[in-house]
Amino acid sequence: MKDFWRIVKRYVSPYKAYLGGSVVLNMLSGLFNVFSFSLLIPILQILFNINEMHYDFIPWDTAGMSFKDIAFNNLYWSVTGLMDKWGAGNVLLMLCLALSLITAIKTTCYFGSTAVMVPIRTGIVKDLRMELYNKILSLPLGFFSQERKGDIIARMSGDAQEVETSITAALDMLIKNPILITIYVATLIAISWQLTVFVLIFAPAMIWLMGFIGRKLRRQSTEAQLLWSDTMSQVEETLGGLRIVKAFLAEKKMSRRFEGVTGAMKDKNSRVATRQALAHPVSEFMGTVMIAIVLWFGGTLILGERAVIDAPTFIFYMVMLYNIIQPIKEFSKAAYGIPKGLASMARIDAILNTPNPIEEPAEPKALKSFEKSIEFKGVSFHYEDGREVLRDINLVVPKGKTIAIVGASGAGKSTLVDLLPRFYDVSEGSVCIDGTDIRDVSIRDLRSLIGNVNQESILFNDSIFNNIAFGVENASKEDVEAAAMVANAHEFIMEKEDGYDTNIGDRGVKLSGGQRQRLSIARAILKNPPILILDEATASLDTESERSVQDALERLMASRTTIAIAHRLSTIKGADEIIVLNEGRIVERGRHEELLALGGYYKKLHEMQSL
Numbered sequence: 001m002k003d004f005w006r007i008v009k010r011y012v013s014p015y016k017a018y019l020g021g022s023v024v025l026n027m028l029s030g031l032f033n034v035f036s037f038s039l040l041i042p043i044l045q046i047l048f049n050i051n052e053m054h055y056d057f058i059p060w061d062t063a064g065m066s067f068k069d070i071a072f073n074n075l076y077w078s079v080t081g082l083m084d085k086w087g088a089g090n091v092l093l094m095l096c097l098a099l100s101l102i103t104a105i106k107t108t109c110y111f112g113s114t115a116v117m118v119p120i121r122t123g124i125v126k127d128l129r130m131e132l133y134n135k136i137l138s139l140p141l142g143f144f145s146q147e148r149k150g151d152i153i154a155r156m157s158g159d160a161q162e163v164e165t166s167i168t169a170a171l172d173m174l175i176k177n178p179i180l181i182t183i184y185v186a187t188l189i190a191i192s193w194q195l196t197v198f199v200l201i202f203a204p205a206m207i208w209l210m211g212f213i214g215r216k217l218r219r220q221s222t223e224a225q226l227l228w229s230d231t232m233s234q235v236e237e238t239l240g241g242l243r244i245v246k247a248f249l250a251e252k253k254m255s256r257r258f259e260g261v262t263g264a265m266k267d268k269n270s271r272v273a274t275r276q277a278l279a280h281p282v283s284e285f286m287g288t289v290m291i292a293i294v295l296w297f298g299g300t301l302i303l304g305e306r307a308v309i310d311a312p313t314f315i316f317y318m319v320m321l322y323n324i325i326q327p328i329k330e331f332s333k334a335a336y337g338i339p340k341g342l343a344s345m346a347r348i349d350a351i352l353n354t355p356n357p358i359e360e361p362a363e364p365k366a367l368k369s370f371e372k373s374i375e376f377k378g379v380s381f382h383y384e385d386g387r388e389v390l391r392d393i394n395l396v397v398p399k400g401k402t403i404a405i406v407g408a409s410g411a412g413k414s415t416l417v418d419l420l421p422r423f424y425d426v427s428e429g430s431v432c433i434d435g436t437d438i439r440d441v442s443i444r445d446l447r448s449l450i451g452n453v454n455q456e457s458i459l460f461n462d463s464i465f466n467n468i469a470f471g472v473e474n475a476s477k478e479d480v481e482a483a484a485m486v487a488n489a490h491e492f493i494m495e496k497e498d499g500y501d502t503n504i505g506d507r508g509v510k511l512s513g514g515q516r517q518r519l520s521i522a523r524a525i526l527k528n529p530p531i532l533i534l535d536e537a538t539a540s541l542d543t544e545s546e547r548s549v550q551d552a553l554e555r556l557m558a559s560r561t562t563i564a565i566a567h568r569l570s571t572i573k574g575a576d577e578i579i580v581l582n583e584g585r586i587v588e589r590g591r592h593e594e595l596l597a598l599g600g601y602y603k604k605l606h607e608m609q610s611l
Contacts, residue, residue: 004167004170004338004341004342007163007167007341007342007345008167008171011124011127011128012120012124012171014123014127015119015120015123015124018116018117018119018120019120019175021112021113021116022113022116022117022172022175022176023175023179025109025110025112025113025116026109026110026113026175026176026179026180027179027183028105028106028109029106029109029110029113029180030179030180030182030183030184031183032102032103032105032106032109033106033180033183033323034183034184034187034320035102036099036102036103036106037316037319037320037323038316039095039098039099039102040099040312040315040316040319041075041312041313041316056077057074057077058070058073058074058077060074079091082094113176114172117168117171117172117175120168120171121164121168121169121172122164124163124164124167124168125160125161125163125164125168128160128163128164128348129156129160131352132155132156132160132348132351132352133156135351135352135354136152136156136351138356139351139354139356140356140357140358140423140424141418141423141424142357142383142384142424143354148233148236149233149236150230150231150232150233150234150235150236150237151230151232151233152351153232153236154231154232154233155344155347155348155351157232158232158344159344159345159347159348160344160348162340162341162343162344163341163344163345163348165340165341166338166340166341166342166344167338167341167342167345170338170341173330176327176330177327177328177330180323180324180327181324181327181328184320184323184324184327185324187320188317188320188321188324191309191313191316191317191320192298192301192309192313192314192317194301195294195297195298195301195309195317198293198294198297199290199294199321230261230265231258231261231262231265234254234257234258234261235258238254238258272340290321290325291318291321291322291325294318294321295318298314298317298318301314302314357425358422358423358424358425358443360442360443361439361440361441361442364440364441364442364445365436365440365441366441366445367433367434367436367441367442367445367446367449368445369449369530370399370433370434370449370530370531370561371399371434372398372399372434372435373396373397373398373399373433373434374396374397374420374431374432374433374531374561374563375395375396375397375431375432375433375435376393376394376395376396376416376419376429376431377394377429377430377431377432378392378393378394378428378429378430379392379393379394379395379416379419379426379428379429379430379431380392380393380426380427380428380429381412381415381419381424381426381427381428382427388584389412389415389584390412390415390416390584390585391584391585392429392585393416393429393585393586394586395579395586397561397563398561399530399561400559400560400561401561401562401576401577402557402561402562402564402572402574402575402576403562403563403564403575403576403577403578403579404564404565404566404572404575404577404578404579405417405563405564405565405566405578405579405581406565406566406569406572406578406579406580406581406602406605407580407581407582407605408582408605411581411582411583411584412581412583412584413565413581414535414565416581417533417535417563417565419431420438420450420531420533420563421446421447421450421452421533422438422439422443422446422447425439433446433449448529449529449530449531450529450531450532450533451524451527451528451529451531451532451533452524452532452533452535453517453520453521453524453532453533453534453535453553453556454520454535454536455535455536455567457508457513457516457517457519457520458507458520459504459507459508459511459516459519459520460507461503461504461505461506461507462503462504463498463500463501463502463503463504464493464496464499464500464501464502464504464519465477465480465500465501467504467508467519467523468480468483468484468500468519468522468523468526469523469526470523471523471527472526472527475526477500479526480500480522480526481500483522483523483525483526484500484518484519484522486522486525486552486555486556487518487519487521487522487525487552487555487556488518488551488552489515489518489519489521489522489552492515492518504516504519518552521552521553521556522552524556525555525556529560530560530561531560531561531562531563532556532557532560532561532562532563533562533563533564534553534557534562534563534564534565535565536565536566536567568609569592569602569605569606569609572592573592574592575591575592576591577589577590577591578590578591578592578595578602580595580600580601580602580605582601587600587601588600588601588602
């Protein structure tokens with residue numbers, strides 16, 4: 001329960017007013033419930049011929065009598081007086097109407113106590129998802145190379161929903177049920193402390209049984225959530241690779257894989273659901289056993305030589321006792337629900353508590369412009385598992401120059417350029433802009449100076465206008481259109497039925513590869529950064545598309561400092577300097593003609609592409 005209350009404290013604080021309303025309404029609901037059922041006593045007395053008995057008014061301060069005995073006597077006296085004046089049938093009608101009115105008030109309070117919990121439930125899951133989403137946005141790219149996207153989606157969807165279903169539902173029970181149980185137990189003691197003491201002997205046994213059934217549920221719930229993550233991961237993989245699945249006729253193979261995962265999840269969820277389903281019948285049986293025992297013991301109190309309780313009062317006692325069983329049942333449901341919610345919360349916390357190695361400096365230095373050069377000083381980089389990617393990189397990129405980086409796959413080209421915007425931090429050495437270590441400036445200032453165009457055009461399921469204006473606040477229509485014209489994109493955009501308002505679909509699926517890339521270039525042009533990173537921006541395009549995109553890139557690169565990763569060496573012949581990487585080291589550097597004349601690694605790459 002410690003973990004549960006930690007979550008409550010963490011997420012419920014903004015909704016304290018709703019909690020207060022729930023407490024008040026639950027108290028009113030419980031009190032009106034007692035009052036409504038207390039009317040059963042005079043109703044039953046009338047039906048049991050109360051007019052055959054005689055009652056006199058007893059002063060409330062009479063010595064030697066309990067308040068309860070005086071209250072019941074005077075209640076009966078009042079009822080007999082009304083019966084003498086209005087008749088038994090009319091009094092019975094008035095009592096039934098009063099019962100209905102009080103019950104209406106009680107149910108209204110009950111509804112209100114449930115309704116005020118709705119903003120808490122929906123608010124908590126919204127806050128939780130926002131916290132998780134913002135954490136995902138803040139984590140470095142290295143985190144996502146180790147985590148499956150489907151698993152992250154599962155935590156955002158299924159686990160967050162489970163927290164709402166289990167934790168917040170349990171919170172409702174833990175507010176309402178103690179109030180109701182307290183009111184009902186106080187009422188039972190007031191009616192007959194002997195019966196109540198007898199009942200309390202059996203309550204711990206029932207509570208212990210509930211706990212015994214649910215003790216292993218948390219571990220099984222965790223396993224079920226892991227299998228749900230596997231399911232979401234495979235769905236995500238299938239959607240991303242559907243073209244390959246169909247091309248290789250692998251539908252049945254993928255279906256068998258999915259059936260294996262979902263089958264395992266079904267078995268695990270079945271075991272968890274079976275344990276949950278056991279809660280109701282066990283509590284029902286235990287409640288019935290307790291009622292039967294109380295009926296027997298209460299009957300001895302009524303039928304004994306010196307009766308300590310009359311029959312109508314005993315019936316009222318049994319009604320109240322039955323009412324107290326429902327809150328106890330809901331406590332047992334909470335005992336099952338909380339472990340499931342805690343298991344999901346633990347999976348969410350695994351992301352929320354992940355440390356971010358890309359730290360903002362406590363007192364960042366100013367970096368509002370780029371004036372001189374970018375410098376990589378003795379830069380080395382390795383992943384957390386120790387695998388080394390870059391070793392002792394020394395490189396100066398003067399302002400206004402174009403530097404191309406080439407090398408075989410796995411040479412470290414993308415990792416090198418990812419160090420500049422601090423997608424990763426160097427393991428050794430430093431990266432400086434105008435002599436300032438980029439770790440000493442704010443990430444926002446740093447990345448505002450850099451524009452990216454990648455091999456895979458990263459677009460969003462939104463309009464063309466919003467994709468170009470992405471990352472630029474309050475971009476005007478004229479600015480967006482101007483950027484599109486420079487990127488050779490305006491013409492094909494205007495051919496669309498909705499022009500700049502055209503929705504391009506998930507990842508720009510409604511556009512061709514060249515069109516997507518030109519939108520990416522237009523986005524970079526609108527940002528107007530002084531530093532540009534091109535990561536194989538034309539590698540996946542056909543010749544015709546490449547020509548249009550290359551023309552747009554040349555316009556983008558004009559008057560900017562550019563670091564370009566090149567797959568096709570023909571696209572970087574005009575670079576001011578070409579850096580050749582091999583196994584994380586700079587092995588050659590120079591202009592295109594100089595490197596060919598060396599007859600080394602670059603010439604080998606060039607000849608391989610010329611074949």
